[in-house]
Amino acid sequence: MPELPEVESARAAIEQAALGRVIADVDDTDTYECRPHAPGQIRDALLGRTLTGAFRRGKAMWCETSGLPGDDAGGDAGEGPVLGIHLGMSGRVMITGPDGEQISGGDPPSGRYGLDADAPGRKAEWDRFTLTFEDGGALRLFDKRRLGRVRLDPDLDGIGPDAERIGAQEFAERVGRGSAPVKARLLDQAVLAGVGNLLADETLWQARLDPRRAAGELTADELDRLHDALGAATRSAIAQGGVHTGEFIAARKKAGTCPRCGAALDRATVGSRTTWFCPQEQV
Helix, strand or coil: CCCHHHHHHHHHHHHHHCCCCEEEEEECCCCCCCCCCCCCHHHHHHCCCEEEEEEEECCEEEEEEECCCCCCCCHHHCECCCEEEECCCCCEEEEECCCCCEEEEECCCCCCCCCCCCCCCCCHHHEEEEEEECCCCEEEEECCCCCCEEEECCCCCCCCCECCCCCHHHHHHHHCCCCCEHHHHHHCCCCCECCCHHHHHHHHHHHCCCCCCEHHHCCHHHHHHHHHHHHHHHHHHHHHCCHHHCCCHHHCCCCCECCCCCCECEEEEECCEEEEECCCCCC
């Protein structure tokens, strides 16, 4: 599923290609993707506005919008509603310019769920939400599996600080406590926002830590090492195009071997997720 790096690519695409363009129409008729809003409710809130900023915390992404004359927020100098966009398991944001040129971000455009643009086999109903701009271009949420979410003024109170930006001290305070396995702590979005199963395995392998160890038993040095590994793995995945590009990820399979030492990998279930690790180096 899209993890922090994939969501960042979607946010960056919106920032690059969708800001400042007047919204002329909105297709919000998918009642599951746009719940709890009724069809037309998001449309009525956004018509005539522009997206003014694209933001992210962990896997959560949202766009601020411009005000309109007569808005309670203060007329055309005020602000409009916030548009929350969640990619779900395999969502991708696609933005076309007035000339038809497309930029996109999110789940990589490959494999079973990643049909891009107007690829053969693509169905129109897989575009679950669409903003049509006055200049003729559009922003579409492509979500074949229909697990994403679009809503106005999303509540972000339940998620922790962003995994890419958290400092070492706060990281140690939030992650390095309790009896839960350290991987489970990394995956807990209320503790730390943005880490998914692949990024957690990549990070723990880089840090040479066993994912099953109790988080509260990690030493200060081990927590520092884990924090540094998370930052490095996240930045690399953003730069390279997603968590699937991690050095450890290709080895996560039956008969997989450690990319460093060549030892056969072990498999376990941690935090209800399939977990791969090197039994020789991750202690």
